[in-house]
Amino acid sequence: MTQEIVENVVRQRIRSLRVARGWTLDALAARCFLSASTLSRIETGHRRIALDQLVPIAHALGTTIDRLVEPDGDDDVVIRPEPETMAGSTLWILSRERDRRGVTIAKMRITPNRVISETKVHPGYEWFTVLSGTVQLRLGERTILVREGQAAEFSTMTPHTIEAYEGPVEILTIFDHDGERAHLPGHRHPQ
Known part of the structure; x- marks a missing residue:
């Protein structure tokens, strides 16, 4: 899986976990000690995700880095060719x-x-x-x-x-x- 695909999966998971908990960007920002604008740029892809940011975000969301980056489904393995x-x-x-x-x-x-x-x-x-x-x-x-x-x-x-x-x-x-x-x-x- 390419780095871009991994980052997109991580972005989607961060946003999904935040929304599932009913948290605003401000609420997550307070828990992981990052600014709401930084989190917004991470979620929207306007900022690359640094490891030193990912650790506190994962911790605040009650998950691990491994769970944030593991592939969703089997698309990283299965190729579905079109004739x-x-x-x-x-x-x-x-x-x-x-x-x-x-x-x-x-x-x-x-x-x-x-x-x-x-x-x-x-x-x-x-x-x-x-x-x-x-x-x-x-x-x-x-x-x-x-x-x-x-x-x-x-x-x-x-x-x-x-x-x-x-x-x-x-x-x-x-x-x-x-x-x-x-x-x-x-x-x-x-x-």
């Missing part, structure tokens, strides 16, 4: 924006007669595993069938195409930054 349909294929992005590993992880469904990576060349490596069906991988002058349960990894400096072979195919793939730009033009991660 993006392109001509002959559907894409689900399974990684978060600005993934710390510098990669994009995606599931793709490719229909017959749809070519992914029309003989592109770019720096890096590509990896995919076949979830269902069979992929026809054209790698330079070679044609390789990659079947369900198998995976492929190759240098993307070799011209390559990925096609469905004798029916639809689903793959799980990992792109580095160069691969994302080459294979997913115009794609943007959700904010």
Whole structure:
């Protein structure tokens, strides 16, 4: 979870706990020895939350810092991808924006007669595993069938195409930054 998301969760929790107790900003300010204007700016996001402020706020609200910062629900863990349909294929992005590993992880469904990576060349490596069906991988002058349960990894400096072979195919793939730009033009991660 990014620092911005954590701060937003903390801001919401501080305000919610204060309101649930029926306290005004002045009432909480008196209990945590901060000014009401400082608390207002913290709750509205106009001021960053400093640790030396968070400790007395948590104490005044009868909670702990851990409880203020722990994620709400499962959104910090579960990714709920929305399908993006392109001509002959559907894409689900399974990684978060600005993934710390510098990669994009995606599931793709490719229909017959749809070519992914029309003989592109770019720096890096590509990896995919076949979830269902069979992929026809054209790698330079070679044609390789990659079947369900198998995976492929190759240098993307070799011209390559990925096609469905004798029916639809689903793959799980990992792109580095160069691969994302080459294979997913115009794609943007959700904010």
